[in-house]
Amino acid sequence: MTMGIPVYKRILDLFEAEGVNTLFGIPDPNFVHMFTEADARGWSVVAPHHELSAGFMAEAASRMTGNPGLCIGTLGPGVANIAGAMMCALVENSPVIFLGGQRARITERRVRRGRIQFVQQEGLFAPSVKYSSSIEYADQTDEIVHEAIRRAMSGTPGPAYIEFPSHVILDELNVGEAPEPSTYRLLNQGAGAREVAEAVELIRQAERPILLVGHGVHTSRTQEQVRELAELMACPVIQTSGGTSFIPGLEDRTFPYLFSPAANEAVEQSDLCVALGTELGEPMHYGRTQHWAGNDANRKWVYVEQDPTAIGVNRSFDVPLVGDLRGVVPQLVEALRDTTRAPSANLETLVDADAAELARVAEEAPSGRTPVHPARFVVEATKAFNDYAQDGILVRDGGATVIFQWTYSQAKPRDVIWNQNFGHLGTGLPYAVGASVAEGRTRPVMLLTSDSAFLFHIAELETAARENVPLVCVVGVDHQWGLEVGVYKRTFEQPSPQPGVHWSKDVRMDKIAEGFGCHGEYVEKEDEIGPAIQRAYASGRTAVVHVCIDPKANSEEMPKYDRFRTWYAEGTQ
Numbered sequence: 236m237t238m239g240i241p242v243y244k245r246i247l248d249l250f251e252a253e254g255v256n257t258l259f260g261i262p263d264p265n266f267v268h269m270f271t272e273a274d275a276r277g278w279s280v281v282a283p284h285h286e287l288s289a290g291f292m293a294e295a296a297s298r299m300t301g302n303p304g305l306c307i308g309t310l311g312p313g314v315a316n317i318a319g320a321m322m323c324a325l326v327e328n329s330p331v332i333f334l335g336g337q338r339a340r341i342t343e344r345r346v347r348r349g350r351i352q353f354v355q356q357e358g359l360f361a362p363s364v365k366y367s368s369s370i371e372y373a374d375q376t377d378e379i380v381h382e383a384i385r386r387a388m389s390g391t392p393g394p395a396y397i398e399f400p401s402h403v404i405l406d407e408l409n410v411g412e413a414p415e416p417s418t419y420r421l422l423n424q425g426a427g428a429r430e431v432a433e434a435v436e437l438i439r440q441a442e443r444p445i446l447l448v449g450h451g452v453h454t455s456r457t458q459e460q461v462r463e464l465a466e467l468m469a470c471p472v473i474q475t476s477g478g479t480s481f482i483p484g485l486e487d488r489t490f491p492y493l494f495s496p497a498a499n500e501a502v503e504q505s506d507l508c509v510a511l512g513t514e515l516g517e518p519m520h521y522g523r524t525q526h527w528a529g530n531d532a533n534r535k536w537v538y539v540e541q542d543p544t545a546i547g548v549n550r551s552f553d554v555p556l557v558g559d560l561r562g563v564v565p566q567l568v569e570a571l572r573d574t575t576r577a578p579s580a581n582l583e584t585l586v587d588a589d590a591a592e593l594a595r596v597a598e599e600a601p602s603g604r605t606p607v608h609p610a611r612f613v614v615e616a617t618k619a620f621n622d623y624a625q626d627g628i629l630v631r632d633g634g635a636t637v638i639f640q641w642t643y644s645q646a647k648p649r650d651v652i653w654n655q656n657f658g659h660l661g662t663g664l665p666y667a668v669g670a671s672v673a674e675g676r677t678r679p680v681m682l683l684t685s686d687s688a689f690l691f692h693i694a695e696l697e698t699a700a701r702e703n704v705p706l707v708c709v710v711g712v713d714h715q716w717g718l719e720v721g722v723y724k725r726t727f728e729q730p731s732p733q734p735g736v737h738w739s740k741d742v743r744m745d746k747i748a749e750g751f752g753c754h755g756e757y758v759e760k761e762d763e764i765g766p767a768i769q770r771a772y773a774s775g776r777t778a779v780v781h782v783c784i785d786p787k788a789n790s791e792e793m794p795k796y797d798r799f800r801t802w803y804a805e806g807t808q
């Protein structure tokens with residue numbers, strides 16, 4: 236037994252047992268002890284300029300490690316500030332644990348008015364998390380933290396909220412070593428042997444199988460196991476809109492659904508879909524409509540899902556495999572090792588078609604314009620990132636800018652992070668910081684975004700610089716909400732004056748960056764983009780490349796926008 240360990244130290248012990256060693260938040264009297272102790276233990280302790288940013292940083296750290304994220308909000312205004320990150324983590328299926336400070340419970344039960352920094356917090360946030368509780372007594376610490384982690388990591392992952400009232404901050408416990416996670420929650424849960432055998436038989440019989448890879452593959456960090464499965468299946472790999480990272484070794488045969496003709500052809504021709512780490516939601520047309528519809532009667536489905544209540548909701552499956560990807564995918568790999576499959580009949584054709592399409596869009600992206608066409612902006616920025624792509628982390632943010640990236644990106648990095656399900660603009664800069672810190676600040680990071688999204692949390696440039704994050708922010712600047720301007724233009728015959736979507740054309744992102752101690756570059760022509768990015772990385776500092784892009788093209792020429800709109804149109808049916 237460890238005698239007299241304070242509650243705040245015990246909380247850190249419990250998270251360390253889960254492999255957590257990063258802490259995001261702004262210290263206050265509730266948490267100064269915890270911040271000091273975490274720093275003394277060698278944790279990465281990151282204090283941004285806004286708690287909402289801290290929440291996004293913690294989410295990105297969770298995505299990059301497969302472990303729970305940890306974010307702290309001070310009582311009252313601090314906890315209020317992280318509310319948006321809670322909701323985002325819930326919709327993005329991210330297991331982030333939010334610790335909220337609170338005044339001593341005696342304060343809550345007083346019949347008084349005009350109390351400072353006080354509101355009954357837990358009830359406000361309970362609907363936004365999978366689990367909500369409060370450490371009322373010191374000896375509840377283990378069970379409440381374990382329950383928060385258990386709920387966050389089980390079934391469909393998601394956030395949890397733990398309140399930490401000031402009356403228990405320095406209370407002491409007599410406890411043993413922090414237990415291993417396997418003693419209080421399921422780890423790497425596998426599927427039943429019968430179901431695995433049925434799935435393997437479908438894979439062996441299929442002539443044109445596809446492997447559908449979603450967001451969960453990357454957040455569970457099962458890329459290597461999935462690569463083995465794809466090679467044994469000898470089939471195309473289809474990305475969901477949330478799972479846009481590229482697994483090393485599978486880059487040439489990986490195609491993004493809906494925005495890649497090769498992906499859509501592979502889906503239409505497939506006789507088996509093995510779906511991993513995806514909810515088959517609106518962006519995937521529930522696996523039933525659009526490109527899935529034509530051959531639906533003849534296509535078999537194997538679906539790996541950790542949450543049994545999700546089985547059969549959006550569509551039916553021939554073989555559902557209930558379990559953790561970290562347990563189930565190795566089962567499939569092992570069962571297929573003695574199987575020699577010829578490559579899918581259309582695999583070589585699809586690989587060639589996708590390579591030709593990638594080259595075609597790079598060639599046909601409008602060139603020679605000043606300001607730069609947003610399609611050419613994406614082509615040149617991602618080409619420049621190719622020098623770092625295998626080891627780099629690409630972070631996406633923005634509205635129209637992300638839509639252009641789906642079609643025109645020339646890079647295939649193994650980690651791509653963006654806010655697909657919630658569509659929360661402004662996450663890009665905090666995501667970039669959190670992902671880099673979680674990875675030990677060793678891999679180059681590029682944030683490809685627009686000015687509208689970048690301005691949300693631009694103060695975190697100082698955080699990135701202070702944390703020595705190897706980050707280059709490439710910002711397409713058109714001084715407007717490009718997506719919303721497009722909505723005005725499509726809604727009204729005479730859309731002027733378009734209230735609320737334009738701002739000063741005097742804003743210079745590179746100068747703002749320099750004011751935060753970062754490296755800045757200003758670009759007006761497309762042939763300047765690549766060299767500016769190279770100089771930015773060579774500077775050894777966090778950097779911002781301001782690229783002037785064409786506002787008319789950014790609002791009117793978004794590629795395949797009609798396809799994007801089907802995410803919403805079919806979701807209302």
